[in-house]
Amino acid sequence: MSELNVLFRRRIGWPESGEIAFEQLGDVLERTSRSIPFENMCIIEQRTNDITKENLIRKMLEKQEGGLCYELNALFYFFLLENGFDAVLTRGVVYEHAAQRFLTLGRTHVTILLTRQNQTYVIDTGFGGNLPLKPVPLSGEEVSSANGAFRIKRADSELGDYVFEMKLKHKDMDWRIGYTFDSKKPIRDVSELEEVREIIEHHAGSPFNKNPLITKLTNKGNVTLTDTTFTQWVDGVVSKEAIDKERFTELLKKHFG
Incomplete structure (x- = not known):
């Protein structure tokens, strides 16, 4: 293999x-x-x-x-x-x-x-x-x-x-x-x-060359992290949190390793 x-x-x-x-x-x-x-x-x-x-x-x-x-x-x-x-x-x-x-x-x-x-x-x-x-x-x-x-x-x-x-x-x-x-x-x-x-x-029109974006599916929905927000869907319920650089690093490690 x-x-x-x-x-x-x-x-x-x-x-x-x-x-x-x-x-x-x-x-x-x-x-x-x-x-x-x-x-x-x-x-x-x-x-x-x-x-x-x-x-x-x-x-x-x-x-x-x-x-x-x-x-x-x-x-x-x-x-x-x-x-x-x-x-x-x-x-x-x-x-x-x-x-x-x-x-x-x-x-x-x-x-x-x-x-x-x-x-x-x-x-x-x-x-x-x-x-x-x-x-x-x-x-x-x-x-x-x-x-x-x-x-x-x-x-x-x-x-x-x-x-x-x-x-x-x-x-x-x-x-x-x-x-x-x-x-x-x-x-x-x-x-x-x-x-x-x-x-x-x-390209100037690219949505992916300006700000960090990281997302993945989970067992109950998905999580999405940018440099300013953290969004989480759990069983159809969404929560959104405004974050700073320190919190970004913390969430990046916690949810994405």
């Missing part, structure tokens, strides 16, 4: 030996969402590295950090390949609900497409608190998990051919667009993710 496979299983608390069946991926995804946070600390602290398999292992499995979509999903993609799954990465465009439009940064969301028995599924470990926690089929079938309901709709446009939609538990009454993606444009090599990293790291 490879170093990546062993270290990934160890980080999420999965047995280090034995095959992983497709039916077990929901459990693997839930454990991943609670173990590896979505965060931009490397960008804020100006210590990013090239996107390579070795650097992803070092950052998230050896140093026990988290990452953004192009890191989290790239690492999980490699993990899927190591465990015999047929998977590719692809890029998408996130929907900005405040402006009622897709972001104009370009294809900066990275997600995974897994194919099994002539059916293709979206698998996403890098969409902040909006994770489906299960494979979501491109057939349009609705999938429910501890985090809400999710589906993929066919929607051809210049930005892609499918749209990922969500209805988060305790948060959404109606379906919301998450992002659009192009199933016909797989990423051939993770080096292509350098373009995504450059945009996220340096």
